[in-house]
Amino acid sequence: MFDYKLLAALAAVIEQAGFERAAQALGLSQSAVSQRIKLLEARVGQPVLLRGAPPQPTELGQRLLNHVQQVRLLERDLQGQVPELDENRLPERLRIALNADSLLTWWTAAVAPFCIANRVLIDHVLEDQDVALKRMRAGEVAACVCAVERPLAGARSLFLGAMRYRALASPAFIDRYLAGKAGPQALLQAPAIVFGPDDQLQHRYLASLGLTGAFAHHLCPSSEGFVRLMENDMGWGLVPELQVQNELRSGALRDVSSGQPIDVPLYWHHWRNGGELLAELTGYLSRSAGRWLIQAGG
Amino acid sequence: MFDYKLLAALAAVIEQAGFERAAQALGLSQSAVSQRIKLLEARVGQPVLLRGAPPQPTELGQRLLNHVQQVRLLERDLQGQVPELDENRLPERLRIALNADSLLTWWTAAVAPFCIANRVLIDHVLEDQDVALKRMRAGEVAACVCAVERPLAGARSLFLGAMRYRALASPAFIDRYLAGKAGPQALLQAPAIVFGPDDQLQHRYLASLGLTGAFAHHLCPSSEGFVRLMENDMGWGLVPELQVQNELRSGALRDVSSGQPIDVPLYWHHWRNGGELLAELTGYLSRSAGRWLIQAGG
Numbered sequence: 001m002f003d004y005k006l007l008a009a010l011a012a013v014i015e016q017a018g019f020e021r022a023a024q025a026l027g028l029s030q031s032a033v034s035q036r037i038k039l040l041e042a043r044v045g046q047p048v049l050l051r052g053a054p055p056q057p058t059e060l061g062q063r064l065l066n067h068v069q070q071v072r073l074l075e076r077d078l079q080g081q082v083p084e085l086d087e088n089r090l091p092e093r094l095r096i097a098l099n100a101d102s103l104l105t106w107w108t109a110a111v112a113p114f115c116i117a118n119r120v121l122i123d124h125v126l127e128d129q130d131v132a133l134k135r136m137r138a139g140e141v142a143a144c145v146c147a148v149e150r151p152l153a154g155a156r157s158l159f160l161g162a163m164r165y166r167a168l169a170s171p172a173f174i175d176r177y178l179a180g181k182a183g184p185q186a187l188l189q190a191p192a193i194v195f196g197p198d199d200q201l202q203h204r205y206l207a208s209l210g211l212t213g214a215f216a217h218h219l220c221p222s223s224e225g226f227v228r229l230m231e232n233d234m235g236w237g238l239v240p241e242l243q244v245q246n247e248l249r250s251g252a253l254r255d256v257s258s259g260q261p262i263d264v265p266l267y268w269h270h271w272r273n274g275g276e277l278l279a280e281l282t283g284y285l286s287r288s289a290g291r292w293l294i295q296a297g298g
Numbered sequence: 299m300f301d302y303k304l305l306a307a308l309a310a311v312i313e314q315a316g317f318e319r320a321a322q323a324l325g326l327s328q329s330a331v332s333q334r335i336k337l338l339e340a341r342v343g344q345p346v347l348l349r350g351a352p353p354q355p356t357e358l359g360q361r362l363l364n365h366v367q368q369v370r371l372l373e374r375d376l377q378g379q380v381p382e383l384d385e386n387r388l389p390e391r392l393r394i395a396l397n398a399d400s401l402l403t404w405w406t407a408a409v410a411p412f413c414i415a416n417r418v419l420i421d422h423v424l425e426d427q428d429v430a431l432k433r434m435r436a437g438e439v440a441a442c443v444c445a446v447e448r449p450l451a452g453a454r455s456l457f458l459g460a461m462r463y464r465a466l467a468s469p470a471f472i473d474r475y476l477a478g479k480a481g482p483q484a485l486l487q488a489p490a491i492v493f494g495p496d497d498q499l500q501h502r503y504l505a506s507l508g509l510t511g512a513f514a515h516h517l518c519p520s521s522e523g524f525v526r527l528m529e530n531d532m533g534w535g536l537v538p539e540l541q542v543q544n545e546l547r548s549g550a551l552r553d554v555s556s557g558q559p560i561d562v563p564l565y566w567h568h569w570r571n572g573g574e575l576l577a578e579l580t581g582y583l584s585r586s587a588g589r590w591l592i593q594a595g596g
Contacts, residue, residue: 108526116532121516124516219420219421220420232410
């Protein structure tokens with residue numbers, strides 16, 4: 001069998017984002033952690049880590065992490081029956097990738113009762129809904145929320161529902177940039193807000209209006225920060241309806257054009273052999289998420 | 299002089315987080331971007347990028363990016379006088395690193411009037427307040443908000459004020475984990491919420507109560523998600539007073555112990571030769587930030 005002391009050192013360096021904190025988490029000296037990584041690299045015959053701040057796994061390192069993640073999920077089940085097996089017993093912990101908009105709108109209310117009842121701790125990893133699956137492929141998470149349906153080998157996907165996005169801005173912004181201009185062209189001249197390089201929602205919305213090409217935009221990788229920029233008249237952007245129900249009611253934010261809303265489907269991806277806790281959370285989510293997400297098409 | 303076509307390719311690959319998007323942004327083919335990077339590496343005699351998803355700069359790559367950032371700021375001044383100098387004239391753009399809590403509470407309102415009046419677009423880069431300076435050192439940003447006072451060589455720092463953090467939880471959480479327990483020890487048994495590996499506020503708060511050692515915690519790298527977890531009774535944590543004024547007034551969140559609040563000083567770091575626009579923004583911030591941040595010591 002593999003030497004799991006070495007693999008655990010690799011996982012700690014990545015999860016703690018550094019050798020010093022990995023050593024603290026493992027209760028080892030920093031040089032002991034370094035030695036374990038070196039020994040692991042000597043065994044596999046190539047680097048598993050790119051030394052940087054923070055360290056990054058190599059492609060082989062990612063495959064090893066992926067394996068560690070799955071072994072951990074399996075261990076959890078066994079622990080329920082044979083608790084003394086684990087040398088350093090810790091509370092149950094699930095690492096999950098999801099988009100910031102989900103975290104803010106439906107996720108917490110949908111999972112909190114399950115986490116409290118089962119004493120589960122969650123490590124949230126934020127990732128755009130179009131690419132969250134790469135965190136599972138990299139072996140960093142036990143499950144993820146993603147707009148892509150197709151599951152990875154060894155995993156399953158479950159449709160949770162869709163989030164509805166609308167193109168909004170403040171009344172002062174609309175007055176300044178859009179009011180009185182004919183057609184949607186004016187949108188290309190008005191500053192937009194984009195979450196980050198993976199966020200294509202604004203591009204997709206403009207394309208749906210027949211508008212292509214570059215457009216001026218702020219970048220703001222925070223869902224609430226995004227809405228704050230809009231409230232302060234700095235730009236227009238696509239926001240989940242769920243997040244701005246108050247602002248829509250009060251008129252603080254309004255539609256920037258007559259364009260259609262964009263519905264983004266969300267799928268729950270989880271390892272097939274991910275253990276009982278993950279299976280129970282999956283069952284729980286399949287029942288709870290529908291309270292917030294749109295179930296029927298369009 | 300350096301070949302800035304090559305350096306611009308490097309900057310685009312990092313800023314766009316990939317070769318394909320860098321090519322789009324530069325209006326080049328992907329292989330042209332690859333060739334420029336290879337040529338740059340041949341010139342400097344070592345790698346400037348670690349090929350990954352996303353690509354990361356090497357140490358030398360970071361020094362080159364740092365240089366590009368400063369040259370761009372200088373170019374901006376000249377453009378004001380000689381606009382035709384730039385081949386692809388784009389709107390003014392500043393890349394700024396700051397902590398998510400600042401973005402949500404005071405930042406947007408403090409800079410929006412300046413950005414609107416000067417037609418400035420902002421790329422927000424989120425980074426913990428204890429380590430944001432590393433983004434400047436890496437040449438990724440023109441300025442940053444950081445809790446560390448000491449400026450980098452070639453830069454200046456300006457005290458903006460302090461953010462006050464309080465240790466809070468929901469009444470149901472306090473009832474479940476803390477009520478009726480003598481002394482602060484119970485806090486170690488109650489799940490905490492931690493923003494990410496760089497967030498030491500909860501550790502510092504526990505240490506101020508004489509509590510050390512490991513404690514169970516969720517990880518949640520989103521300021522608003524953090525508060526959502528608290529509202530759903532999942533954990534306690536340190537939150538900026540500015541962010542939860544309504545929740546404190548309504549009683550939805552309460553102090554978890556009699557411990558003191560923690561004041562985190564915030565400094566504005568900016569390149570000394572960063573150009574006029576950055577100097578004007580600095581002047582503007584020095585006047586506006588005080589409306590939200592605490593000016594006097596503790």
